[in-house]
Structure formats: structure tokens, C-alpha cells
Amino acid sequence: MCILLHLYSLSFLPIILSSIFLYKWLNTSNQKNPPPFPPRLPILGNLHQLWKAPHHSLHSLSQKYGDLMLLRLGSKPTLVVSSANAAQEIMKTYDIIFSNRPESTPAGKLLYKGKDVAFANYGEYWRQMKSICTLQLLSTTRVRSFRSIREEETASMVEKIVKSIPSVVNLRETFVTLTNDVLCRAAFGRKYARDERANFGVLLKKFVELLGEFAMGDFVPWLGWIDRVNCLEDRLDKVAKALDAVLERFVDEHLDSNSNRRAKVKDFVDVLLEVQKDNTAGVLMDRESIKAVILDTFAAGTDTSSALMEWAMSELLRHPKALKKLQEEVRRINRGKESVNEQDLEKMEYLKAVIKETLMLHPPLALLVFREAREDVKINGYDIAARTQVIINAWAIQRDPSFWEEPNEFHPERFLTSAVDFKGQHFQLIPFGAGRRSCPGILFATIGAELALANLIYAFNWALPDGAQGDTLDMSESSGITIHRRDPLLAVATPYLFT
Template sequence: MFSFSRTNIFFFSSFIIILNFIWFKWNSFHRRTKKNVPPSPRKLPIIGNLHQLGSSPHRSLQALSRKHGPLMLMHLGSVPVLVASSSEAAREIMKTHDLSFASRPKLSIRDTLLYGSKDIAFSPYGEYWRQVRSIAVVQLLNSARVQSFRQIRENEMALMINMIESSCGSVIDLSEILVMLTNNIICKVALGRTYSGLKFKDLLGRFVHLLGVFSFGNYIPKLSWIDRLSGLDDKARKVAKDFDEFLEGVVEEHIRDKKGVDAKSDEDQDFVDILLDVERDNLTGFALQRDTIKAIILDIFAAGTDTTFTSLEWAISELIRHPTVMKKLQEEVTETTHGRPIIHEKDLENMKYLKATIKETLRLHTPVPLLVPRESTQDVKLMGYDIPAGTQVIINASAIGRDPTLWEEPDEFRPERFLNNIIDYKGLHFELLPFGAGRRGCPGIQFAMVINELALANLVYKFNLTLPNGVKDKDLDMNEINGLTVHKKSPLLVMATPRF
């Protein structure tokens, strides 16, 4: 039999109260500090989930998202990376919490190539980015300016058509011709003249390639020696030096041309002219530096050439594989032009099936399938999960474009799905995100799409395109090769015969 004195009862009661208080405080602290993180695939020491990216990261991440969900937390080396694979998740990131996810992670190769990321696409969010984006939107890529380059686009289109017509029915490398078309247009618009020599094409190719190369040092700092040993760092510095010398020469040439001559009209100005005027007259109240001018020009080349040509390449490949779709498109463009020898930009407005074909191409073959990474600048509650500041964010636009809950038969090429569908690619509909959305959406959509529409319309209007050597349409190689953009692995070789 146990008995307690009043003193013992007092001390015992006090002890119980203190224990309850301590438990309450600990439990409250635990609730505050315990984070509800998104589901994650199992990771390995040091490398985290890097081994699960494979040779086609957008495909691998899509497969993982089917198992772990539309929001998935991975670790690439020591860096936490949030992967979004649904339209709802993309909307939350690029609209609801756009400001919190508006910055970019610091990546060494892009810093090397783009003057410390002084461009528009990769610069971190802040006042500098706001100023350079404003210059691009207001001065370079507004509707009037894009329209002012109409003659350049139509002239280069006519040259391409003439080149194909002169092939006399022989096999042509249409991929190479499309690269030349987009490169010539971008060169004339940005620099004032074409630079189509092998040296320039090689330099541009190396630049775009390096933008998409994986750097170990960004994700596993202790393995940064691999980037040095592999020569990656040296290659980036060499390309940066070569491009800087080239662009410096272009800028100096423009400065010399401006001296002692009358000011160019708006229609005659190229991007370098416009940026030099902004620099000279301080039109925005923002001191535009020479490195910024060159970084913006490099952005135009990276975004304008590579993504535009690859979209055209995929579109024509799908049309060849789907003769019924090709016939419908040819009927539309033929009816719209009323027998004129070539399609002009004013003809494009009423070509609904053309626009549907391009939308379907962008859905099925998103040029940059993993949109340029973002980085959270503050802690965010996202779809019930806790996302800390400093988390990299990858939006798998390719997975969203092939999501079976959004698209019927998502792997089939069916432009008809867009004929009575308001979904567009301009960043307002999160089911289709080839150019991103929100603050960091691509400012050059209009500039790129008019090239796509004009080129595709003229090619199918002027020519019947068939595969050489008796290869059947369905047997066309559609394998991908990955980089910053996703290209066809093999060039598109065709025979082009005139339709009229």
C-alpha cells in the first residue's frame, strides 16, 4: 500500500504539469519545424537522383511523375529540384506564386557564355532583369517592330523557295535549309546582314550546344574537377571569347556606320542599331552597358534560331508521316492564296488549319521540353507542400503536352483537336506551354511564330514532300537528340517536287 503526503502530492502534481508543458512546447515546435515535402524517388549518396535522368530527361521525369505525382522533389547532387508535370502545378508556379518562382539558379556555363548571365533568359530576378526585359519588349519585340521586319522574312522565304526549286527533284537536306533560313532572318534582323559562313555556323552551334550541357560543378561542387578535366570549362571560355570578339566587331562596325550618315528609318534599323540608340540616348533611364547589348543579342540567336528551326523540322516530319493532314493543309493554303505564286504574311491570318498544325507540333514536340529552370526566392506553400527558398524548379512542358488527362490520344498527331479549342501557346493556358508563362515567359513569341507560319505555309503550298529511296512515310526516323532544345536525331532528307 502506497501513501502520499500533501507535500509529495504537490511535488508530483507540479512534476506532471511541467512534463505536460514541456511536451506541449516540444510538440508545437515539432509541428512548426516538420515540413510536408513532395514525394521523392529514392536517391543515392552524393549524386542523389542524377542517375535517373537518363539520355532523355524529359521522358525519364515524365515516367517518374506517373509513379510519384505531378509535384516531385528530386535531388540532383546536393541541389533540391522540384519537378512539375501537370497543368495545375504549372499554373501554381507560373501564375499563383509567379513572383516567388521568378528567379533563375546560378549556373556556371551560362554565366561564362552570357557575360555573367546579363541576358534576359538567364539573369536572376530583380531590377536589372526588369530593365533588360523591358528594353526587349518595348524596343525590340513590340508588334510594330516585328512587323517592320516583314520584308526581310518574305525575301529570305523567296530565296529558300528558289533554292529548293533548283534542286531539280534531287534529295535535299531540308533540316539544313531550315537552319539557313532561320539563321539568315535572325542575322539580318539582329545584325543587319547575314553571316552564313562555316565559321559562324560552327560558333553558333557550339554556343547553343554548351547552353544545354550538364555541368557537374553546379550540382556536386566537390566534382567540379570533372568539368575541368573533361574540357567543358575551357570549351565554354573559348566559345565565349570567340563570340565576344565577333559581336564586338559587329557593334564597332555599327558605331562607325552611324558616324557621318543620316539616321536610319525604323524599318532599316536592326537590333544592334536600336540597342546602341538606347545606350546613347539613355532612353529608359537605365545605363545599358556594352556587355548587356551583346548578351541580349546572344539571347536572340539562341532562342530565335534553334527553337524556330527545330519546330519547323518536327512539323514537316509529322506532315510527311500523316499524308491526310498534309493534304488538308495544302488545300487550305491553296484556297487562301487564290493562285498567287507565293504566300505573304497577310495571307496567314485566316489559315486556321495551319495554326492548328503548328499548335499540335508544339504540343507533341515542345522545343524546350524542360523549361528554363526557375528558383524559389522564398518559402512557399504549393499544393499543400512546403517548398523552401533556394529550390530549383523544373516544369516538364513536354509531359504536360502529353498528359492523357488533358489530351485524348496524347501521342497522336491530330491538329483537329485545336480547331474548336481556345487553348493557345501564349502563356494563358497551362495545358500548352512551349514558351513558358508568367514573368519569365518568352518575350519573342510573336517574332518566332510568324517565321514558323510563313515558312510552313509556303513549303506545303509550293511542294509535295516525299521521302527518298522508297522509304515509307510511317518509317521516317523520329528519334530525338537532347540538348537545350530537342532535335530530330537524323536530318530530314526529302525530295521536293513542285505542286504547280
């Protein structure tokens, strides 16, 4: 049916295109001094400039029009932020004014109409749910309690690689499996069975992809019918329904006193059900709230973490000297042990520098989750109207030569003598955002990535297939809300510990 509607709609395409240029683009505004802006098309505004690699195209535009640039994306005025100083104004000085989220059809359908944390609008409900995530789900104590899960799943990953030798290792699949298994155990108390895992993995992949889908109705409301014609609404409804069924089963399993579930530590569902029962949140937290928060953790904790690890290994394979330096550190600190445990990570300064450098060059969310102004405000002398959407280009900010020497080169050594960190205090490095809307899962994400990389480097020597040299490795990016490598990373593992 969708295909027939799509074909039928093509007959109207010439009329639509002609109509676009018959309209006079109205850009009436009460702003006395708006930020600089590039020329716009009627109706579409600047949408045509963002179809491919938006973080690159926005960076190019900002170099001409400035660190604060006003675009018109359909009917939405959109402020693009491309410098650390401007980002600090948005995420610190005027953080509360820019704490709203713009409406998003994909997020609304997939995340129970704003009952999650990442995409919920600013207000009392969001404040209480963010507090639950920060203090109950993702506190340092809670994250540390999952140490045995991370170490067991990392050991399982190493064992699988050993058994696969001499086959080429698909590191993307390896990291996706690891992050999904760790998060399943942390969230639900158990992993999926083999067939369940495959289905759930497919659903999660579609979920993340759809979160980043462009919905025409969000930007040009009277063209919202296009979202029905291209089946976006059908796809959103289908994935939302399937994920809801999975989450319902897990919540019911936790409520069933006869369940055989035997988790060593409280998982996320346990914690959320306790908060709901005790009503300690101060807001009405129903089953939809629980399911929305769980989906948030999967969106933020699986796709982005696996992307981080894949980019890190890609850069190490491209830079043999850095790989060797990391090997020497890991093997010196861990000499004589069967594997790297989390206690060992504290001593690995170069490993932490590699993680920081990777996050600087390849932030998983190149464009941070969009914000929206709650009221009129003046930034750096420019008038910003209420309900203006805000895009913070973390990718561009983190490659700013005014802050970084050779910002496009992989140099982990820069962080060995620098106090700059990614926890929201240094605005030239903001892969997790900053301020009220920063990601609460920084520790969960980074400690898992550090443990996985340390064990891979400790247990194996690595090379590209067929004797390829690192400088030939294609580093092209994919499109989507999370920036992955375009092609999966394939590598050859030679046992170091098991010979």
C-alpha cells in the same frame, strides 16, 4: 593537356566511386511536409536517373511519385512539375516567388555573367531588360517591320530548293540556314558572307549545345574539378571568346559613321544602342548587356525555330491526310499568286492548328528554363524551401490525357475548335512558358515558321526518299537543351508552281 588530365583522372575513379558509397547521404531539412521523392544515391542524389532523355525519365518518375516531386540533384533540391495545375501554381499564383534562375556555369560564361534576359536573375536589371525586349525589340510593331526580311529569305529558300531538284532536300539544313539568315538581318542589318556564315553557324551550334551542357560543379561543388578535366571550362571559354569577337565587330560597325551598312529598318543593335545612348532603360546598359541580349535572341530564335519547322514537316510527311488538307487550304487561299505573304497567313486556320499541334507534341524546350524559389513557400500543401530549383516538364504536361484526347497522336483538328493557345494563359500548352519568365519572342518565332511552312507546302509536293511510307519515318529525339530530331529530315520536293 585536357586529354592527359582526363587519362590521369581515371586512375582515381575507383577511389571516387568507393568514396561515394562510404558517405552517408545527409538529407537534413527543415521542411515539415516535403513533396514525395524517389530513393537517392549518396552524393549524387537522383542525378543518375537523368542522363538520357530527362523529360522522359522525369515523366516516368512523376507517374509514380506525383505531379509535384522533389529530387536531389547532387546538392540541389529540385522540384519537378508535371501537371498543368501544378504549373499554374508555379507560373501564375506564385510566379514572383519562382522568378529567379539557378546558377549555371555555362550560362554565366556564355552570357556575360547574367547580363542577358533569359538566364538573368530576377531584379531591377532583369525587369528593365525584359521591358526593352518586350517593348522595343520584339513588340508586334517591331516584328511586323521585319516582314520584308522574312519574305525575302523565304523566297530565297524556295529558289534554292527549286535549283536543287531532283536532289533530296536536307530540311534541317534548309531551316537552320533560313532562321540564321532572317535573325542575322533582324539583329545586325545584314547577312554574313558565305565563309562568315559557315563559321558563325558553327559557333551558334556550339553555343546552344554548351548552354545545355551538364556542369558537375553546379550540382556537386567539390567535384567541380571534373569540369576542368573534361575540358568543359576550356570549351566554354573558347566559344565565349569567339562569339564576343563577332559581336564586337557588329557593334563597332553600327557605331562607325563611315560604315556602308544600309538596313531598310532598324535592327536589334540599332535599337539597343539608341536605348543605351538615351539611357531610357533606367539601368546601366553597357556593351556586354547589348551583346548578351543579342545572344539571347539567337539562342531562342534560331535553334528552337528550326526545330519547330523540322518537327512540323516530319509530322506532315507521316500523316498524308493532314499534309493534303494543309495543301488544299494554302493553295485555295493563295490561288494565282507566286508565293504566300504574311497577310495571307491570317486566313490559314489549319496551318495555325498544325503549328499548335507540333508545339504540343514537340516543344523545342521539353524542360523549360529552370527556375528557383526566392523564399520558402507552400504549394498544394507541400513545403518548398527557398533556393529550391524548379523544373517544369512541358513535354509531360502537354501529353496529359486528362486534358487531351489521344495526346500522343498528331491531330491538328483538335485546335480548330479549341480556344487553347500557347501565349501563357492555358497551362496545358506552355512551349514558351508563362508568367514573368515567359519567352518574349513568341510572335517572331511563330510567324517565321508559319511563313516558311506555307510557302514550302504551296510551292512543292513532298514525299520521303525512295518511296518510303510516312509510318516508317524514325521520330527519335536528340539530346540537348533543344529537342531536335535525332536524324536530319530528308525529303523529295516535286515542283507544284514551276511546272
